[in-house]
Amino acid sequence: MDIDLIFKIAAVGIIVAVLNLLLTRSGRDEQALMTTIAGLVVVLVIVVREISDLFQLIKSLFGF
Amino acid sequence: MDLLIKGAAVCIGASVLALVLKKSNPEMSMLIGLLAAVMALAEALLLFTSVRDFLTGIEAASGISSVFYAPVLKALGLSLAAEFAANVCRDAGQGAAASAVEFLGVISALYVSLPLISSVMDMLGRLI
Numbered sequence: 001m002d003i004d005l006i007f008k009i010a011a012v013g014i015i016v017a018v019l020n021l022l023l024t025r026s027g028r029d030e031q032a033l034m035t036t037i038a039g040l041v042v043v044l045v046i047v048v049r050e051i052s053d054l055f056q057l058i059k060s061l062f063g064f
Numbered sequence: 065m066d067l068l069i070k071g072a073a074v075c076i077g078a079s080v081l082a083l084v085l086k087k088s089n090p091e092m093s094m095l096i097g098l099l100a101a102v103m104a105l106a107e108a109l110l111l112f113t114s115v116r117d118f119l120t121g122i123e124a125a126s127g128i129s130s131v132f133y134a135p136v137l138k139a140l141g142l143s144l145a146a147e148f149a150a151n152v153c154r155d156a157g158q159g160a161a162a163s164a165v166e167f168l169g170v171i172s173a174l175y176v177s178l179p180l181i182s183s184v185m186d187m188l189g190r191l192i
Contacts (some may be wrong), residue, residue: 064138
């Protein structure tokens with residue numbers, strides 16, 4: 001169990017939130033949206049890898 | 065005990081971080097909760113490996129055919145995966161998807177236990 005991954009995602013979330021705020025304040029709304037989406041994709045890649053590992057484990061463990 | 069304390073700490077820490085992020089970007093907070101659940105579940109399943117080996121040993125010693133034992137294990141795995149997915153969907157506010165995946169889990173468990181039911185029917189047919 002590596003809590004580093006959770007911290008990593010939280011860090012990405014905070015950075016995205018700050019960037020989003022800055023870009024919105026400076027009037028670049030479309031870039032703020034792009035930043036949000038990019039951060040979401042990065043986090044999604046990490047999470048999907050973990051979920052795939054979990055389902056592989058379930059498959060091997062329960063004899064499928 | 066160590067593992068439980070570690071898992072509890074990870075889940076509580078993740079919940080706090082998810083609450084912090086909830087206001088600015090809720091999708092990130094949901095993913096943090098999901099990741100914490102995945103980690104705790106993976107640890108639990110790694111512990112379950114030895115339990116399963118023990119059960120397999122008992123099954124081999126008692127001479128019961130694996131037709132009776134395998135569906136139970138498979139249904140356990142199916143229910144675990146289905147409930148996990150349903151709870152994640154419900155956390156994200158998608159109740160319809162959650163109940164659909166729960167129903168899928170029920171039907172899959174029924175499908176997996178079909179050989180068991182048919183072997184019981186065979187046994188009854190031979191008895192009569």
